[in-house]
Amino acid sequence: MTAPLHEARPAAPGRALPDTQQGMRRRNLARVMHTVSAEGPLSRAAVASRIGLTRAAVSTLVDELIRSGLLEELGPERPGRVGRPGSALAVSGHGPAGIGAEIGVDHLAVCAVDLRGEVRARAVRHGTNRGRAPEPVTRDLTALIRQVIAEADQQGLWPAGLAVAVPGLVARDGRTVVRAPNLDWHDTDLGALLPADLPLVVDNEANFGGLAELWLGEGTPRDFLHVSAEIGIGAAVVVDGRLLRGTRGFAGELGHVPVRPDGPGCACGGRGCLEQYAGEEAVLRAAGLSSAGDRVAVLADHAAEGDETVRRALREAGEALGIALTGAVNLLDPDCVVLGGALAGVGPWLLPSLREELARRTAGPACPVSVSELGSDGPLLGAAHSVVRGVLDDPAAVAERS
Amino acid sequence: MTAPLHEARPAAPGRALPDTQQGMRRRNLARVMHTVSAEGPLSRAAVASRIGLTRAAVSTLVDELIRSGLLEELGPERPGRVGRPGSALAVSGHGPAGIGAEIGVDHLAVCAVDLRGEVRARAVRHGTNRGRAPEPVTRDLTALIRQVIAEADQQGLWPAGLAVAVPGLVARDGRTVVRAPNLDWHDTDLGALLPADLPLVVDNEANFGGLAELWLGEGTPRDFLHVSAEIGIGAAVVVDGRLLRGTRGFAGELGHVPVRPDGPGCACGGRGCLEQYAGEEAVLRAAGLSSAGDRVAVLADHAAEGDETVRRALREAGEALGIALTGAVNLLDPDCVVLGGALAGVGPWLLPSLREELARRTAGPACPVSVSELGSDGPLLGAAHSVVRGVLDDPAAVAERS
DNA sequence: GCTATTTCGTCATGGCCGTTTACAAATTAG
DNA sequence: CTAATTTGTAAACGGCCATGACGAAATAGC
Known part of the structure; x- marks a missing residue:
């Protein structure tokens, strides 16, 4: 194995490979x-x-x-x-394809992407996974995967690998979900629960979303911060076109950056974490909406209708995000910040206060903040493309297998 | 030029080089x-x-x-x-040597390090540079450099390059000091003021301190955060053995991470930046000491003598650092945090509150925080060693010049 | 002490791979 | 229709590492 060019996974830990x-x-x-x-x-x-x-x-x-x-x-x-x-x-439009999968809180999704980057097959299953055990969920997901692979097969494609995006922290082994609060999964080895006949990579949905932004986003630079808020607030830190993962694989936990050090206590042990101000649950509460069935789409609707309470809640979430991002920007000096995931949907009401806060706290020109164009497909596409990139990075390895 | 292995400077921006x-x-x-x-x-x-x-x-x-x-x-x-x-x-203990230089607020220092990593010559000039114009300072520095090169020459060493650590922000061109508040330098092109017969690299003292920690520190991991506080508070972000510089080269500005978003205003435009709580000036003020002649050494003395005001000031600075570092650790997930620069001297009184704050705000095991063993020589050694690493990274290029 | 064994450094050979040089093919410019 | 230009391929070349063999220099066993 040569060192991959894009390194969705980190380079081999040991000594550099000999040059032959x-x-x-x-x-x-x-x-x-x-x-x-x-x-x-x-x-x-x-x-x-x-x-x-x-x-x-x-x-x-x-x-x-x-x-x-x-x-x-x-x-x-x-x-x-x-x-x-x-x-x-x-x-080639035939041959190897990347299979991407997403375990969302409210859905499962799988797609196949060919080497040209085209989505050639997809399958979705709606329904909440909140609190469901890993086994039934992965069983459902496996069924979708088989379905997508079969569909791809009819088009002359064979699966080169499987990448799974999950809403939680993933260990650096690329298999184990350490913590997924909204699924209530802990230390779950997905490698043991998913098809064993495919090379598998599991990663955080924010990370795959960031990679999608890097690879698919129009004019996305090689150094940026991709903020993705579903229930938790995660960020993908992309440095020089590579994902920063951290030692344990937990980098990008923007949600627990302290915003007001004396603020309300958080489950993480801290006080005044960003999630208490800009997390989905907090915003819904501040907006006076129940967090049961209501979700981000509802927030966007109410805000669009001019609901002042909702707008204020979003404005304040934007402020908190601005404070947290000020810290991140000072530390990382990225080219820009991209808002993805559910945040993108309420971007218009978050951005003004976010940008203002960021600009006010920064000397010189403020770091540009934009909204992702990829919509909610980011993590799924990023996952599938990560497999495709793997093929591009070492075509010889794939040629041997075909 | 092949891609250097350590990349003190970023890889060529364009396409990857062909493999011949x-x-x-x-x-x-x-x-x-x-x-x-x-x-x-x-x-x-x-x-x-x-x-x-x-x-x-x-x-x-x-x-x-x-x-x-x-x-x-x-x-x-x-x-x-x-x-x-x-x-x-x-x-070889002969042949090429790295010339490291440091422009400090209160001194100038230059040293020569051979390929073995031994310091073979050094020269220091004490005296404040605060507010001095770049020209006289670089003139003094050039004299020291010539002196060190002459001394090295007598030992069979020739200078392979010059690296200069400065207390300020340096553009990614590796020559221009964009802002050095304590020197009152702005957009100063050191390349035009220093010996032109040597390859020159200029960088932030915190960055060189971090590299010194990486290369010289006993058991230092490849992913860590090196915090260096002189007057400003800077951090070197080391990821997978490489320095994270940011797009403009301004990464690591820990001093302006918001700690209390409604705190006192800062020169950067923000409010409640870390520097207002843990910066040298702020700590001296809180400790009831004048900031004129008194410096960090005095703080350490008073604290050691049991001065409760000073100790409280340091304790509170530690808390603020802990809050800022909580954010950084959440974002970067480093192996550890190393305190260098002047901070190291007052470590014993900072660390307890810092560690407590960090531990309290983190779920799971807290990120270990230690004090650098390199003392105040870090930046100087890091600079000199960066030249040496450059030689090790491409010996063929040096062989052509010798 | 002597021989077998092990490891080191070198040499000659061979294979792999990109370069150089040359050339035929296919197009445009005049 | 000819000259110029560019593409793709083939053959010879050169650089570089691998392979295998060999002498050199140490230890281990008898």
């Missing part, structure tokens, strides 16, 4: 895949000039990738330029 | 240097088994490094083991 010719080959195969994937149909010569190898070298790399079914020859280009036209290469 | 055989060779040369440097005298065979290459390959690499004067053959080992003894290799 095969490793070089693998990295160059990956470079070709990434280039073709990122910049659309490209001729061999175009790829060569982009990655700095000669046309001859790229030719042999491309041959190998075509033989493996990872690249496709689309046929001659028809350019207005002088000279022999190149033969357009594109990432 | 020369690049492979360069990386393997670097691997040999790092291995020998980190694990003391080693035979060729030992290096080979550690980096995963064959003895034959390592032999040619070592030959090249010896010819360049970067490695030395110490002669046959005398082990109790069976078999022909290897010939011990060590990093």
